[in-house]
Amino acid sequence: MTHAPRQPALRRAPRRARRLSRLLLHGLLWSVAFLYLLPLVWMFATSLMPEERSTSASLSPLPALVDEQGRALSVLEPRYYSALAGQAADNYTQVMETPVADFRRYLRNSVIVAALSVTGMTISSAIAAYGFARIRWKGRDLLFTLVLATMMIPFTVVMAPQYLLFKQLDWIGTFRPLWAPAWFGGAFSIFLLRQFFLGIPRELDEAARIDGCGHLGIFCRIILPLSKPALTVVALLQFIWCWNEFVQPLIFLNHQDMYTAALGLQMFQSQHGGVPWTIVMAACVIVVLPIILVFLLAQRMLVEGIATQGLKE
Amino acid sequence: MSRFSAAARDQAAGLLWVSPWIIGFLAFMAVPAAMSVYYSFTDYALLEPPVWIGLDNYRAIASDKLFFLSLRNTLVYALGTVTLGTVLSLALALLLDLPLRWRGLVRAIVFLPTLVPIVAVSLGWMWIYNPNTGLINVTLRAVGVEHPPNWLGLPGLAMGSLIFMSLWMVGSAVVIYGAALRDVPVSLREAAAIDGAGPVSRFRNVTLPMISPAVLFNVIMSVIWSLQVFAIPYIMTKGGPNDSTLVYSMYVFRSAFEYGKMGYASALAWLQLLVTLGLTLGLLALARRFVYYRAA
Incomplete structure (x- = not known):
């Protein structure tokens, strides 16, 4: 990450180069934001997942959920989100009710x-x-x-x-x-x-x-x-x-x-x-x-x- | 009323107002620290009163493999976190100093991890480093790395993994550099630019000298903090594998509270203070040559 050109240099550069460098800088800025938020987001996403996720590898931030009949729910269905909320409530209740820690x-x-x-x-x-x-x-x-x-x-x-x-x-x-x-x-x-x-x-x-x-x-x-x-x-x-x-x-x-x-x-x-x-x-x-x-x-x-x-x- | 009595009254009032701090300092720091010197010359097994043994603890330390190992591990950790952390936090501060939209939000995002409880940080990263289902290895497998390593489970990698993770917590330094950068007069940078200095040269010859007091402050604070590191390896690796992340504070903690050797632990702790003090004074001496202070 070398440091970026400052204002005076930007002013001298031709317009297209200037726009490109701004684009790159914004890309860099948002990559930084993404990487620094990721561990906390990952922690939160994991906390909503069914227990199998602890032992199965997946990159999806949203878990695979099934309905009562065992049919896989799509993330586009509203029912997916009620199932997700149910799973989350279940996990958090487990933490609060666990016999090993009060x-x-x-x-x-x-x-x-x-x-x-x-x-x-x-x-x-x-x-x-x-x-x-x-x-x-x-x-x-x-x-x-x-x-x-x-x-x-x-x-x-x-x-x-x-x-x-x-x-x-x-x-x-x-x-x-x-x-x-x-x-x-x-x-x-x-x-x-x-x-x-x-x-x-x-x-x-x-x-x-x-x-x-x-x-x-x-x-x-x-x-x-x-x-x-x-x-x-x-x-x-x-x-x-x-x-x-x-x-x-x-x-x-x-x-x-x-x-x-x-x-x-x-x-x-x-x-x-x-x-x-x-x-x-x-x-x-x-x-x-x-x-x-x-x-x-x-x-x-x-x-x-x-x-x-x-x-x- | 004479001037003298006014001065004497101020003297008494001043001491009275700061007395809470003085009492606390004596009770919780100075006296315990002095007692710690005494204990370092004793054999003290907690349940029995301390027995004076002179320099025996220090002699034992001189031939204690774990002492040298934990000191070495801590110095490696300190060197890694301080150098990489300084470069990264300066780079982030420079990026966030540019007039980009949303930089305030990004600065807040970079700062946030420094506030998260260290236990949650450690557990969160244990999950990220998990060899089978952790974020890093799942990502590596997805891009074609067949056998990604067990980051915290290999003696050669565990310390590096802890250093890498510390880069997530450089937010305070970024904020302090940010404040220092805002104080660098724009006129100076512009003058250098008019003289034909490129961005790299402007940074080296104008910006860096102007923010050097902040660099010194951050480097010293992170040296002090990294020499004391305890909770992260205690929670994440328990000092393992093969004692590769056994840091100094953990060895002091174990000596005192697991092996019950208070005297030995006190001697270890004093050596830690001396190392910290030595490094800090060394840095301050070095800084005389590099740090530029503007006239107030």
Whole structure:
């Protein structure tokens, strides 16, 4: 994929060559979109298929279905789609009702952990970010560098001693190891919020100070109301991170009743190796769905939140 | 009120506001990390208290085949994902920087996989790589390849398959490069074009230097992430076949939680931090020569 000619070159080229290169670029663009969507589309398509599809090779994204009399249904018949919906409902019910994994419970567990973790992360990161953005004190910039440096520490370095710490506290097998650390802020959230707070004019602080506000007043009445977009991005990214997290639940939870959705999904596939791929993919879709919803609602905000990372240096 | 007391009050207020982070850092990072140094000099089997054994863990590591193997595997993974990922994400960012219709939608599509839970990603790709009914092999058979390989089941292929799959998750880098590219002044590119620079030369001499801070950031972040890789091989290959995808973090995890050797695992973990730190500092030193920072 060499990089394409830019505007000035396009302008010089004769019209036909220009049209051809635009066509090629659009072809490339849509091939990229196709390839990046394919794994998720394939996952979803598989989740709608009858079990035989797990062991029979086919490239068709739509399964071969038969009606009650065993006659093959054509994809042009409306009845094909009611049969497809029936098959899909069947697969998803199998996931939710399977005796080997309690997905309702896992999803509920994930919601509880995510709610606690998101609340804590947003509140405490905002507080810390205020300290880094709005108050002048000695050692502030050095400490902020340390905040950023913690992003580099591999989890494995603290994994064993954290486990021992939580064991001492009798927290192993509870949700606490998964959400309590979030109540002390996180490097990326603090960075993102500090960046945003720095953009809020200081004159507003001064005006509030004259009106008799202290730091708490400025924080609650000026900074927080003006930072809703940044707070939303932090909350959403934390939700996604928490929902997706696999290693920490794996280490800190020890009872199947407490599993989060991500961990439950992995156990569902690995411990009961006989689960057909159609059912595994249906379970994947269930776990991915909340993330897709968040993405559809807030795609632009998330992309912009990630993009600010590169401005760090 | 004197100036001094105002400054002192600010000092106290500042520390107070950032104190949640300081407490969390001490409790969940600094103290555990320091304890990890101590444990690395002990024999600690979890059920009994740690016993000081000096440098024995480090001596054992020096003759531990799995240590060298897992380190090598991780470095191969890091080299593969970082180089291929950087080239691909730059290429995608350049494509998405062109004034094409629908590029916003395509950018969102490329970014989406980075948000998908890693467990679902891994299971989805296990299904795609399935030797008999997976998407890749069925496609290969359809175009006439008679015996397509078992991508995750062959020692020579499994690591390459994991690296290939990581290219599906370069969306964050693409987004960060995209933001950097938007900041490159059009006037600079046009000036170069008027001077007769072709597209390749414009990219090398104008665009690339201008976005080099973003390149450095992405390279460092992906080095750090790829050196920590755990969940993907843990779920997809369990480190196999023949330990060909046994990565470093998985070896630390096994030592700690499967073999119950907390002391040994701590020593391994510290070496991992040193390797990560060494590579990062090396990259930063190298970057001094290549990265161009515009005056603020």
